[in-house]
Amino acid sequence: MSEVQRKKYSEQEKSKIFDQEFMPNIDSMYNFAYRLTFDEDDAKDLVQDTYLKAFRFINSFEQGTNAKAWLFRILKNSFINDYRKKSKQPAKIDYQEVETYYNSDDVDYASTTDLRVDAVKDMLGDEISNALNSLAVDFRTVIILCDLEGFTYEEMAKILDIPIGTVRSRLHRARNLLKDKLRSYASTMGYSTDEEE
Amino acid sequence: MDDNSTPSGDRKLSCSDVSKCFQLLESILDGENMPNSQEILNEKLAKCEPCFKHFHLEQAIRDVLKTKCTKQSVPSELEASIREIIQEKK
Numbered sequence: 001m002s003e004v005q006r007k008k009y010s011e012q013e014k015s016k017i018f019d020q021e022f023m024p025n026i027d028s029m030y031n032f033a034y035r036l037t038f039d040e041d042d043a044k045d046l047v048q049d050t051y052l053k054a055f056r057f058i059n060s061f062e063q064g065t066n067a068k069a070w071l072f073r074i075l076k077n078s079f080i081n082d083y084r085k086k087s088k089q090p091a092k093i094d095y096q097e098v099e100t101y102y103n104s105d106d107v108d109y110a111s112t113t114d115l116r117v118d119a120v121k122d123m124l125g126d127e128i129s130n131a132l133n134s135l136a137v138d139f140r141t142v143i144i145l146c147d148l149e150g151f152t153y154e155e156m157a158k159i160l161d162i163p164i165g166t167v168r169s170r171l172h173r174a175r176n177l178l179k180d181k182l183r184s185y186a187s188t189m190g191y192s193t194d195e196e197e
Numbered sequence: 198m199d200d201n202s203t204p205s206g207d208r209k210l211s212c213s214d215v216s217k218c219f220q221l222l223e224s225i226l227d228g229e230n231m232p233n234s235q236e237i238l239n240e241k242l243a244k245c246e247p248c249f250k251h252f253h254l255e256q257a258i259r260d261v262l263k264t265k266c267t268k269q270s271v272p273s274e275l276e277a278s279i280r281e282i283i284q285e286k287k
Binding site for chain 1: 219220223224227228229253254255257258259260261262263265266267268269271272275276278279282283286
């Protein structure tokens with residue numbers, strides 16, 4: 001193992017970390033897993049697998065650091081390495097294109113949207129959820145981590161193994177895509193989506 | 198936000214540096230603290246209509262995501278089954 005060997009925890013310490021730092025995150029972990037897989041059994045497997053790995057590698061967890069971020073990183077890696085392979089989904093999902101785009105300075109902050117604040121506030125939970133779920137997994141993931149789970153850009157960068165600048169731009173792009181989805185819901189709800197009253 | 202009451206006529210209608218401003222506003226909304234962020238924010242919202250609109254829409258998006266996205270409840274047996282497997286492996 002290339003990883004620096006940290007001090008070994010005693011069995012008692014391991015149990016304490018597992019119970020007090022790992023297990024309290026099970027709700028968030030399951031929600032994340034479910035929003036990645038859209039399947040209860042797959043989400044269960046993914047969470048279970050994550051906790052088993054977390055226990056197996058508990059010596060590489062440094063007490064006092066963010067356990068939730070550490071666990072999310074394991075879950076994300078398990079999803080990419082195991083679940084995506086198993087499910088025969090194309091793992092590439094234009095990732096290269098995505099990265100090339102994001103690492104350039106071409107993020108279009110100037111693009112305006114005619115989505116209205118009132119329309120957004122009136123959206124039903126299901127509509128928000130469906131819009132989020134319809135995004136490609138890499139975009140969905142950053143929104144989940146930031147808005148649903150409250151991770152900072154720095155924590156997200158570590159969880160996703162990408163630079164902070166990429167977190168920021170991917171998040172911006174993800175929210176723009178989400179706005180596009182919400183705008184189409186808004187127009188079917190009869191909201192005027194232009195700027196006029 | 199109370200800025201909603203400010204008449205839009207007082208703000209300039211185009212933003213000279215949209216990319217930089219919007220990126221900054223989004224970072225502030227995401228809780229990334231930076232020096233003078235509150236002052237910068239107040240200034241933008243008071244003086245720039247595109248920034249004002251962008252900020253409030255972005256804020257609304259974040260609010261509905263935080264408050265309305267339903268949480269999937271964890272299957273009751275999951276925690277027990279994880280503990281069981283770990284016990285077996287010990």
